Each structure stands twice: as structure tokens, then as C-alpha cells.
Amino acid sequence: MTSPMIQKDIVSACKIETVKAILDELNDDYFALLVDESFDVSRKEQMAIVFRYIDRMGFVMERLIDIVYVEDTSASSLKEAIFNLLAQHSLSPSSVRGQCYDGASNMQGEINGLKMLIRRESKSAHSIHCFAHQLQLTLVGRMDNLRDSQKSTIQVALDMGELTTGRGLNQQLGLLRACDTRWGSHYKSFNNFIIMFGSILEVLESLALDARSMDERAKAMGHLEACQTFEIAFMLHLMRDVLAITNELNKCLQKKEQDITNAMLLVEVAKRRLQVLRDDEWDSLIAKVSTFCIKHDVLIPNFEEPYVSSLRSRRKLANYTILHHYRVEVFCNIIDWQLQELNDRFDEVTTDLLHGIACLNPINSFSSFDIRKVMRMAELYPDDFDESNISILENQLASYIVDVRDVDERFSDLNGLCDLSKRLVQTKKHSNYPLVFRLVKLALLLPVATASVERAFSAMKFIKNDLRSQMSDDFFSGCLVPYLEKDVFDKISNDVIIKTFQDMKPRRIQL
Template identity: 85%
Template sequence: MGELTTGRGLNQQLGLSRAKAMGHLEACQTFEIVFMLNLMRDVLAITNELNKCLQKKEQDIANAMLLVEVAKRRLQVLRDDEWDSLIAKVSTFCIKHDVLIPNFEEPYVSSLRLRRKLASYTILHHYCVEVFYNIIDWQLQELNDRFDEVTTNLLHGIACLNPINSFSSFDIRKVMRMAELYLDDFDESNMSILEKQLASYIVDVRDVDERFSDLNGFCDLSKRLVQTKKHSNYPLVFRLVKLALLFPAATASVERAFSAMKFIKNDLWSQMSDDFFSGCLVPYLEKDVFDKISNDVIIKTFQDMKPHRIQL
């Protein structure tokens, strides 16, 4: 109590907090931190458009595939041609803010190494090869792994089936390559039939039947095929359309659902029935829809579900 009265305990706590804050500040004011933050900003800026495109609820697959290629090429340009400009940018920042710039010809000393043992390479090699090249190569490898040949053929095929702009993206070869991935749905005999159906289908819906000229996506296409009875004329094409219709729901929508599950069903609220969990999850995912529903409608719906002793 004496320390609290005189303020010594409080001063000690403030002094320790201030010292800890100064320690963190000094740790951040290093060339390594400045270099890593600038490199991270450049890499994230390159992949930003692709990330935003893939997170959209209504995905534009054709544009997404183009953005994948754009990101790969920009990362390669960053790796091949922009090392000098990155170092110049980092050095300018360090000079402006009095951050020590190391001598790149000296041996690299890692703070993680036991007794700070000298490495067998220079500081320049560390930042250029061990950090700069490795991070970009890892990012390129990640894009190549996620968008390999199979995934690329699938996405290109879906994009070619899209009816937007009067089926302007249609390419029968890419659609056939997509169908080859579904061995259980399209055997060898079906593949030859599918090719003929696709040839007739595209002439029908693009050049002959004007009812297909104003479609905005696969949902509109599937509805119009059923309404016009063309789903029975081109059953294998309709099967492809249904597969394409399901694909976006198997990517970003499912990822969003799993992310939402962590908020709804957490450690503090882990026991709930499936019906109740589904009832919580759907409004969370479809916020745009439920924001338009008034409280009065919700109250009335709840009141009509079963008799209640108290009228809400």
C-alpha cells in the first residue's frame, strides 16, 4: 500500500511499459523490417486484384483466370527486373528515417543462429536470394499449385459455357477438355455425342433462338433451357451447365461458410442442434437478403410458428 500511496509502484509499471515499448520500436527500426514490409507490400499489391476477384460471391471465372496469368507475369517481372528499385526504395526510406543500412558485402549474421555465428554468404546474398527470390518463387509455386493444368482446363471450360454477351466466350475445344475431367459423367461414347450436341447447341442459342440473347449467367441459362425445353434436346450440354452451376458454390461460397461457422459455433457456444445451427448460419451468410426484411415481418413469422402466451 505504501508504494501505491507514494506512486512508486505505478511509476515502476509505467517505466517497464515504456521500456518495453521502446524495445519494440527499436526492433522495428531496422533495415530488415523495412525491407520485408516493402517486399510484402509489392507482392500483395500484385495479387490484390486476383484475391478480390476470387472472394466475390458472383465470380467472373474468365477474368479470374486472366488475373492469375497477370499475377504470375508481374511476379516474374518483379523477380527479374525490380530488385534494384526495391533496394533503392528501401535505402531511401532508411536514410530519411535514420535507419542503419548494412554493408552488403559483409558476411550475414543471423539473430536466430546460435551465438550469432557468421553465415557463409554475404548480407546481399541473404536479402536477394534467401529472402527476395525465395518469397517470390514461393508465391509463384503457390499459384501454379492452385491453378494447375486440371484446374485451368476446368475453369476455362466453365468460362466458355457462360452465356454472358451472347455466348461470346464459347469455345467447343475448351468445353470438351472440361468434360474429359468428369469421367463418371461422360464416357467415350458420350464424348462423341456431346461434341455434336455442343455444335448444334451453340448455333441454336446464339444464332437462332433470340430468347437466349439477354442471359446474365448460368442461373439464367439453366432456367431458360428448362423453360424452352431445350434441356431435353441437349441433355449432355445441360449436364455440363449443371456442373458449371455447382462449381462456384464449391469454392468461395463454401470457404465463406466454413469461416462463418467459426463465429457461430465457437468454444463458448459449441452445443447446438443442426436445425438451430443452420438457422443461424443462413442469415449470417445471406446478410444482403435479410437486411431487407423488417423486424415486424420477423416477429410475425415467429409468432405464427406456434401459439405463444404473450403476443409480441
Template identity: 65%
Template sequence: MFGPINDVLDAIAVNTCFEEKCRAKGCLKACLTFEIVFMLHFMCTILAITNELNTTFQRKEQDIANAMILVGVSKNRLQVLRDNGWNSLIDEVSKFCTKYDLLTPNFDELYVILGRSRWRIAKYTILHHYRVEVFYKIIDWQLQELNNRFDEVTIDLFLGIACLNLVESFSSFEMEKILKLAELYPDDFDKHSMVDLHSQLENYIIDVRDHDKRFSNLKGLSYFSKKLVEAKKHRTYPLLFRLVKFALLLPVTTATVEKTLSAMKLIKSDL
């Protein structure tokens, strides 16, 4: 769309009122710079790496186990891009600039900081600016964000919840991961409760998977929770039921925080 966008901006800059001409000329001038072309290609690469992860978390029915795998995939691909992706990115940007007759800078020259006078130049080269200050820094920000959001505790939490899910006849059931999930709630599961939970899990999986056909073909954890109550098995497996309730509360807690932050944006101002 780069060519058509520039054609439209060029037409606006010629055939419209003065204010729109000025805005269109400013946008057109920005579009025809190496910096904009570089950032467009670079961010397209970054977003392509994290696209599947983002899409997975936006689905109503989340496959948490695969989502955690995609977290690792995104981290690995970002690291590979950081280590080996610079030359291919620059080649791609240079070909694009050649196609549209855009000026490619001399990377050995000193970088001129935007908004400063020509004689107030930076103490590093253009190559250093794009490779270190932009390329490395943005990838490091992405990796840091993924590490902060998906640390070891969070991953254990998500994987434990995934193991509670009864999709495909409890194929994802793993007792060790569920017990590790319970360990994240020490106020509710002390060492004695953990022993009881282990015993309940052993009975529960044989009960609902092999004997009680009422628990087949349920769509998710919320349906499973309702079915436990309807079958009065929440009394038989009280510790398991408590863990299921904690798992169901997590999305609500996350949504509440996000809604609060969104509400804060509405009352924020420059002042």
C-alpha cells in the same frame, strides 16, 4: 505507422515492468534495422501484386474467367518485378531509412549471417544476400506457387466451369472450353459420350437462352442445376447435367481438403 509504432515501443521500454521493457526493447531494436525495413517494403510490394487475385477468390460469387486473367496478370507483374524492380525497391527503402535515420549497409561488404560470430561471415556480399537470397528467391517461390496451383489442367477446369455459368444470358458460354472440361473426366465421358455431349450443348444453349424464359435471371450454377431438375431438362440433357454436378462438387472437395489441413494444425505440436 512506422513512426508511431516505434514511439509506442519506446514508451513501453521506459515506463513498464522489466519483462515488458525487455520485449519492447527487443522489438524496437528489430524495427530499427535495414533488414526489417527492406522486408516490410518488399512484402508490401508482393502482396499488392497478388491482392486483387486473392480478393477475387474470396468472393462468394466468383468470376472465374476474370480470376484466371488475374492469375496471368499476377505472374506477369511478378516477373517484371524480378527483372526490373530491384533498383526502385532499394531506392524506396533507402529513402525510408534516411527519413527515420536508420543505418543503410554497405552492399559491397560481406554479409554476416544472423546468430553467428562476427568472424564467421558468409562468402557472399550484402548485395548478393538481399538481391539473390531474398529478392529473387521469394519472387520465384511466389511464381512457383502460382504455377503449381494454376497449371494448364486447373485453368482448363476453371474456364470450363465458368462457361457453364448462365450469368448475363449465357454470355460466357463457349462450347470448346466446356468440351475440354469434359475431357478431364475420361471415366465418365468416353469418345462416344463426347459426340453426344457436343450435340446436347448445341441444342441446350438455343433452348435455355432463346426459348425457355424460366432460365433467365438465375444467380449461379447451383440455381441452374435446380432449375434443370424442376423443368425436367436433366433428362433431356443428361450428359450436360452430369457435367454441372461435377462442377458443383469441386468447391466442396476443395473445402474438405482445407478443413482437413486446418484440423491437422490443431493436433500438431513441436514434439
């Protein structure tokens, strides 16, 4: 039992049975692929592969199947690794009904990207650019613009992420360095900056007094003077309000059971909230900023005076007021940038596919149902609906909508496609309308975000860390899969794992 070889075999047996239980849930049905790559602590490129599928009870599941080492990150190499994994578990690439990746060219390339290579094997494997990743790109795009137009102010807030306040491991607040790929990091940084503003000023004053060199003192004094300006106070509160909206959207997009229709609606909600902020909440923002400035002895400017930029001579006054600068050039511009980015990024789902899925949504007693649009959606899945199935589907849809909307009251309180899938199974209607249920499953299979993959990467540091950085790839994968899929692993009996361990190779003694 203390032999490293025996321990690794036991770990492998645990992983084998965990994956077997997941595949049993899958039940040889269709599934979607969620794939991403990341470096581990030893700087080896790892590819995590997650399956999204509908289990026997109609629940949407996202499960880590494996994490594999890849030397070459070209699309063809990634495809080969994925297909080898599928073959290992006796799964066919033709069963893939959805793909979700980040925006890397090897994933999203329109000619030889991974999504196109898999589409050649399965025409119905529609690809989604990870919504959470797209949302992060809208933030990155805006932050780049801000660095150019408001560099002297916003950079102070970003640089402050390098400061650490307090001691010990139990601090409730901290300032994270803003990162382009860390979801929510910008919102947390700005929010904590506002909450800790007084403490930050004290830290900067201490740094200036205790500086070892004139350069360090000058830098601390520069940050201190910049922080004690109305411009910094205004930018902090504006960015917090804008990022609070997108932060809520981001958290919703990362839910495993999230469906594509709800995701698009959530994006629309975020757009409308930003528009309301732009049109109606200027006065409330100024009131918050003014209260903040009074509390921290920051001078509030006269908004009717001409604006003087810190980058131009004070003798060259601008031909617009301070009010115009903050309301039009800063407030409106930042919100307009965010709205434009959201409009540009979230457009990769084909109109016919999205409209068809929206028509299946049971919200408001199936008020959006349109049989023509649903039939058009079915045509986008040629591997699942041939000519004979299309005519049968149309007849089933006509009976189905009368049943669930007008006859069976058990379908009157549904809040989305996930609820619909579960209720169809609970009421046994999935067997009455098998082709309709197939359409519902195909709609749910389209992934929204690679959050499950990101969770796998977050868990990697607990398995492979600085003190244990030379693990073999098999041992690493064997530890990670049961660790991440604890709920599946906990249901596997020890006897099953022992049997798998015994069957792996001849043993001199029974475990």
C-alpha cells in the same frame, strides 16, 4: 409473445420458411456442397452446410442451408449428418455435382475422406480444395521458411501484432496478430506496420522507459534496435509487395459468383505479377526502402561491402556482398518460394475437366471454343450424359456455337460463364440447347472457395456470444440462417411465417 418457448417456435418458423424459399430457388436441380467445421463460443463443433446452385434466372447462388452440431468429426459421421439433412429436405445425394472443402484429412482423404464417400453416391460430384484455403497455405509455407531463415528480423514484425496503439473503438489502423487461417491478416499487418512505423518506435521507447522490470526493458530495447535496421525496413516492404499480390487474388476468389475458369486465370495472373516483381522491380523496391530509411533515420548499408550475418562473427566475412544477400538470398528466394507454392497447390482440378470448362468460356467471342474438349468434359459426368445424350449434345454444340458466336449479337459482350448462363436464360436459348445449358451449369457448380461458409462462422459470434453461450442447437440454427440469408428472409411475408408457426403444433390461441 414473451414466452421463450413461443419465441423459439417463431424463430424456427422463420428458418423453415427461409430454407423453403432457398429450395424453391434450387427447383430440384443439381447443386454443389460447401462444408466446413468450426468451434462456437461454447467450444461445440458446428458444421456449416452451404449449397451452390444456379437459380431459374441463370444466376449463381450460394446459400447457407443449415448449421448442425457434430460430436464426431470423422468423415463417416459428417457424411451421415449431410445425408440426413438432404433427406430432411427430400433431396437426393445423386444430385450433388460438386464439393468444396478445406485441406483436412477427414475431408480430403483419398480413401475414406468425405469427398470420396460422397463420390461413391454420385460419380459426378467432383471435389475442389478451397482455393482461398490453398492460397493461405502458400503463405503459411513461406512464413515457416522465413521464420527459419530470417527469424531475428521477421519475428519482430510478427510479435508486434501483440501491440495495441491508440484508444477507443474508432481507430482507423491497428496491428493484427498474424494468423495462419485469417485470410489477408499478414498483408494488413505488414502494411499497417509500415504506415505506423514512427508511432511504433515511440511506443517501444515509452515501453523501455516505463518498464517495470529489467526483462521488460531489455525486450522493448531489443525490439526497438531490431526495428531501426535496414533489414527490417527491407523485409517489411518486400513482404508487403508480395502479399499485396496474393491479397488481391484472395479477395477475388471469395466472390460467390466466381467460376473455376476465372479462378485458375486469376492464379495465373498472380504468378505472372510475382515473376514481374522478381525480374523488373528490384530497383523500385530499393528506392522505396531507401526513402523509408531516410525518413526514419535508419542507416542504409553500402551494398558493395561484404555481408556480415548477425549470427556469425564479424571476423568471418561472407564471400558475397550485401547486395547479393538482399537480392539473391532474400528477394529472389522469397518470390521463388511463393511461385513454387502456387504451382504445387493449385493442381487438383483434372486437366480434361478444366480444359472443357475453359472452352465454354465466352470471353473474346468464344475464341477458346473446342468441341472435342467440351465433349471430353461431358464424359466426366456419366450421371448426366449417357450414350444417347452424348450424340445429341455434339449436334447441339455445333448449332450453339454458330448461333452465339456468328449470328446472335447479344452474346458478343460476355465476360465469363456467369454472364453466359444469365444471357442464355434471358434469350430463352437455354430451352433451345438444354444439354449445352446443362454443361454450363455443371461448370458453374464447381465451387471455388468456402468463403460463404466462413461468412457463416463469422456471423456465429453475433448470434452465440459470451453472454448467450448456452443456446440450444435448434434455436442457434434458427437464428443464424435467416440472419445470414437476409435477402431471402426479407421477401417472406409475415402471414406465411404465422401460418407455419400455427401448423407446427396445436395452439390455444391464434397468433
